Amino acid sequence: MALDKPYKDIPGTIIFDAEQSRKGYWLNQFCMSLMKAENRARFKADERAYLDEWPMTEEQKQAVLARDLNWCMRTGGNIYFLAKIGATDGLSFQQMAGSMTGMTEQEYRDMMIKGGRSPEGNRYLGEDGDAQPQHQPQGAAGNNKGA
Template sequence: MTDIHEYLAEFDDIPGTRVYTAARARQGYHLNQFAMSLMKEENRKRFHADEKAYLDEWPITDEQKQAVLDRDYNRLLDLGGNIYFLSKVFSSDGLSFVQAVSTMTGMSVEDYQAMMMAGGRPAPGNRSIKDKN
């Protein structure tokens, strides 16, 4: 039988993908609760009035706070954020899902949309980080 930690570690070998594991869920619990708080208009107003002060009300790490302030969505995923919860952050900034996710790829919105309409990332070269070495 394969060790569960070895099995889960294999997910980290998928380029550009962060699999939302139980460990990430635990790490990002409060970060995701913060993001969900933005579903309420009064919380969005408080957040945008003073983002740092609002973030300081949550038991999240300084690294998570900085990633929110930087709107570094890839880093937020690394720190336990769930993309569906984080969508509340970029929606509160007036960004669509496509606009926000395109920033995570380093592509323009138009290029990202074209790639997705063409079927997404091509499989060759995108299956394993190890295989790129």
């Protein structure tokens, strides 16, 4: 039985919960293997062959090969493990975060220095300062907006 996940409707957000952890177990184990220099060298020498040593899904392998960290996260990757791929490629976490947002490293840095992204459109669906209707206490469906 699936658990109720009220956080599933946060736009552009993948919550790393138990389900994601199970889905991404081997992807994340692969990432952790990159902490050893000999594994990084083997991976860089023949990425596909090294990935094929891991019982990951084909989609996970394709996401790694594409270096699409958002795709990796959708398939169960945890950003803190996925950072090992970026480090293997010589990227900083800031460069990786920029790539995940469609920004250059400089654009991402400038945005963060200015306080980050606007919360507009980046909260849960239906949010306007009130709780989501399905999460309001019984009898609270009608709010007093404009009153």
